[in-house]
Amino acid sequence: MKIERVTESLSLKRDLDSGTEQQRQAVLEILANVKKQGDEALLAYTEKFDGVKLASLKVSPEEIAAAYEVIDEELVCYIREARDNIYNYHRRQVRQSWITTETDGTILGQKITPLDAVGVYVPGGTAAYPSSVLMNVIPAQVAGVGRIAMVSPPGKDGKLPAGVLVAANECGVKEIYKVGGAQAIGALAYGTETIPRVDKITGPGNIYVALAKREVFGDVDIDMIAGPSEIVVLADGEANPAYIAADLLSQAEHDMRASSVLVTPSLELAERVAVEVEKQLATLPRKEIAAQSIRDYGAIYVTETMDQAIAAVNELAPEHLEIMTTDPMSIIGQIRHAGAIFLGENSSEPIGDYFAGPNHVLPTNGTARFSSPLNVDDFVKKSSIISYSKKAVLANGHKIAALARLEGLEAHARAVEERLKS
Amino acid sequence: MKIERVTESLSLKRDLDSGTEQQRQAVLEILANVKKQGDEALLAYTEKFDGVKLASLKVSPEEIAAAYEVIDEELVCYIREARDNIYNYHRRQVRQSWITTETDGTILGQKITPLDAVGVYVPGGTAAYPSSVLMNVIPAQVAGVGRIAMVSPPGKDGKLPAGVLVAANECGVKEIYKVGGAQAIGALAYGTETIPRVDKITGPGNIYVALAKREVFGDVDIDMIAGPSEIVVLADGEANPAYIAADLLSQAEHDMRASSVLVTPSLELAERVAVEVEKQLATLPRKEIAAQSIRDYGAIYVTETMDQAIAAVNELAPEHLEIMTTDPMSIIGQIRHAGAIFLGENSSEPIGDYFAGPNHVLPTNGTARFSSPLNVDDFVKKSSIISYSKKAVLANGHKIAALARLEGLEAHARAVEERLKS
CATH class of the missing domain: 3.40.50.1980 (Nitrogenase molybdenum iron protein domain)
Structure with missing residues (x-):
């Protein structure tokens, strides 16, 4: 995998197939x-x-x-x-x-x-x-x-x-x-x-x-039209390179356009992960797909500091984020954009795909900036209920009529004033 | 206004301008x-x-x-x-x-x-x-x-x-x-x-x-692309025809394509509302717009029973619904589709447009079947959090690997199994 210093703004966005x-x-x-x-x-x-x-x-x-x-x-x-x-x-x-x-x-x-x-x-x-x-x-x-x-x-x-x-x-x-x-x-x-x-x-x-x-x-x-799958791993120097490589490859095997990214302030970890990825890749049944995905959309970004690494994660706004640091809970408050956040070295991403409970239908392609995993709210409607008493309409009717007239909507004003008539 | 018996399925859907x-x-x-x-x-x-x-x-x-x-x-x-x-x-x-x-x-x-x-x-x-x-x-x-x-x-x-x-x-x-x-x-x-x-x-x-x-x-x-505004009033024979007419006209003045509908089992009320609408319309500043809206998209549907009237409301799935019956709270449970529900004769729709508190950005054009008023959830994201301990992954890792292999995703299985080593 390529190891790069973060020099400009980052993005996981890829053009989606919009059909002919x-x-x-x-x-x-x-x-x-x-x-x-x-x-x-x-x-x-x-x-x-x-x-x-x-x-x-x-x-x-x-x-x-x-x-x-x-x-x-x-x-x-x-x-x-x-x-x-x-x-x-x-x-x-x-x-x-x-x-x-x-x-x-x-x-x-x-x-x-x-x-x-x-x-x-x-x-x-x-x-x-x-x-x-x-x-x-x-x-x-x-x-x-x-x-x-x-x-x-x-x-x-x-x-x-x-x-x-x-x-x-x-x-x-x-x-x-x-x-x-x-x-x-x-x-x-x-x-x-x-x-x-x-x-x-x-x-x-x-x-x-x-x-x-x-x-x-x-x-x-x-629901949303999903793009290719993505994972970003945020890790410090203490993280296990074999775990990270395995998790990056689990995204990469999905699709040649899937994106697997490591962000870390540790150059040593970056180098060890790059070696592990090659090693584990060699024996995968879907290695052609995974290798192409890693080559075209994989990256290891090395930053100066952990704060820079966190900023890079927020720019990427990934579908899946793994935080592999010694105290992942202390970082979660700084994460502004991510579909699903996996904490700690044991929380391998496939645990969320299959078993843990949270949904695996997640926002991709940068849409984690404004979208959520599939959830119960997606299957309900929230209708407003408004019940005004005679007392409330008598106390407030003239205000509402004045606001309606400010907008030039006379029939709105009269509808309320109809209730003010004895 | 036209008074009709409900004979077939009802809809407020209009073709929206999709542009040239x-x-x-x-x-x-x-x-x-x-x-x-x-x-x-x-x-x-x-x-x-x-x-x-x-x-x-x-x-x-x-x-x-x-x-x-x-x-x-x-x-x-x-x-x-x-x-x-x-x-x-x-x-x-x-x-x-x-x-x-x-x-x-x-x-x-x-x-x-x-x-x-x-x-x-x-x-x-x-x-x-x-x-x-x-x-x-x-x-x-x-x-x-x-x-x-x-x-x-x-x-x-x-x-x-x-x-x-x-x-x-x-x-x-x-x-x-x-x-x-x-x-x-x-x-x-x-x-x-x-x-x-x-x-x-x-x-x-x-x-x-x-x-x-x-x-x-x-x-x-x-947000959603909004269609013309709509109101459906569900009323029984006890309702005040002048109130209903005023509220129908407050929608009608918005737009020539706005839709104002009364559904009632009372033919007498229907006839009195029709008379009131003509009377109140005559003195409105925006009477040309309101008159055309009422003519093209207004309707009074008379049903045999209140249950039929409620069924008609659910078919219409209106943006605004006013329930003007003697006990509106007893009906609310039967309402499946409506953007905002106004209860009782004092709850004139403009109260919700301007003042009461609930949002006036509401689903139109039948989308109340699956959409909600603009709300706080529209401005947040809900990221999933997943943290598995060593103990949890040791207890469940083999199950997750088996589920991944059922889907032919070997790298997913190995990522979890990596955590089961030593």
Whole structure:
């Protein structure tokens, strides 16, 4: 890995694939056909794009039972434990509706209401991750969402991956549909005979899925379009180079455009990590991907001081931040921008990907400056409550009317003054 | 107003202006020039579009002092009272960072961090509302945002409206810039010599502002693109027709595309409201706008039962909902989708626009199904905290490695296993 001194402002931003005009047109056509023809269009597109003619879109109880034959019993137990950890963490985020009452009779408040229905997209092929099922489904369930519909493109055998089915079933997902791509997004946004429409769609996908999500936004809500994964490790001279190298490589194996960065005031550590990365890389099954990611988007920045290193982290605003210093808790208050913060040498990033409880759907590409991990708030609405008594309106009505007139809105003023008439 | 029986599914959705290709190209050019030339571009565009050659973009203390000469002292007091009400309401929304600790040393949590900097756009001309200044600025301040930069296009006299300046000053806004349009959005997103960049931009604007916000989204966060205003009144036979008519008209005067709807099981009330609307409309200064809005987007729906009326409200998912029944609190639990809910006959909607405390920036165009009023959460990030002890990783590391291998991510498994050595 390159070792550099920080000389100018840092950024993890990469241009995201925004698709070609041809891809956009293809997506618009698919969405229009799904809106018009419903299930018929879904089945036709599945035959065309996934190479399989399905009799039914909905996954049957038999298919779920068959998935359990494939997945090791111990793994099912680990999935359950991960599920419980994720559930317990997100449960802490739940907010209650609240009101304030005043002696003049005024009541103000916020009514928290879960979304009616949410759609979760799970990509196909090697990116069909059981962990993504848990991370997208559980916050919605904890929020109290009434209906969760999962969609995923079937393989040529007409099946979904066993791990995905087991994870969905362990969460209690009742609606699982074998449909992917832009057509699945159309089904979730507009509804078909088999798949009722939802209010929000979450989950990652390829460029067609991303373009379709952008198009249906407004009809339904969507989550953020994610960029490649990132990790920044902030370490002092005491940190373990083998741990750091292993964690950098765990990001690098995701994607050739993933970004793995070490920031440290210790040149000695920097050099030892660089050696460890080469050593560990050599035996990785996905070493081509990881090596290219490290070469193109990896970096080791050496700073003069720890404060400079912390400033560099805030400039990078990473998706994942590991703090490997002797007292990581003493630094956390200085971290302004990071999706997930891992403290101490034992808190390896994959612990958060799979098991600890916090969400692994995190802001990428510098958006940690203003965005949060997927959370329970993403699946509720907060409606305002306003109740004014006669007494309150008599005391304040003339003020409100005056403010309305300042803005030239006479009907607003009169609406309030109507209440002031005996 | 038309009185109709509800026969099919209802919607307040209108096609929003998404701009022409020509407008989009103009916006892209403006943004590129602002990025390249900074203040110079801002001053040139202000001369071109606003017809005024400015010496300085920043509003001076003298300009603010002059604004107080224009605004009635009593009005300033009302603005202060509104500000305090808004502040007190939003203060209730503030969340604390939290952690959980376990006996094995595991610490999980959520770190709440305010955004570094926020930009507030205030439209020019007759839409320069002091109330919008309060509603956009205060939630950001309550969240703890460090820097708030307000932008608004100057008039031909090179000034901003006095009411806007007074409202901003009463909130303690220190940075106010005389620049509007796409160029103002570019300045906030990329920064110029005078205007440092921000992390999020809120506030309404014309089509150029809306297109510019869409373009810079990703570099910065933006709020929702708002549609025309809407009110739905849910009333029983006991409700006061003059109150309802006045409130319907207060929405209708906003915009020819605003939507004012009454839903009631009482045909008698429906007929009396229709008469009242005509009567009150006749003397309104903005009667042309209100009349066209009522004609094109107004409706009175008469249902068989109150339950049907409530179902209609949920289908409409209005921005503003007034419940004018004898016991409105008994109905609130059945309301699933509404931006702001006004309870009882005294709670006229303009009370919420100006004074009560809850935000008047609300989800429109059916998005109340999945969106919330502007609130403190919109100005913070919630970073995850994960700290695993040696004990915790020894107990759970093999499970995490197994889950990683199920997904084919060997480097993830090895990163955790590195901690299990010796």
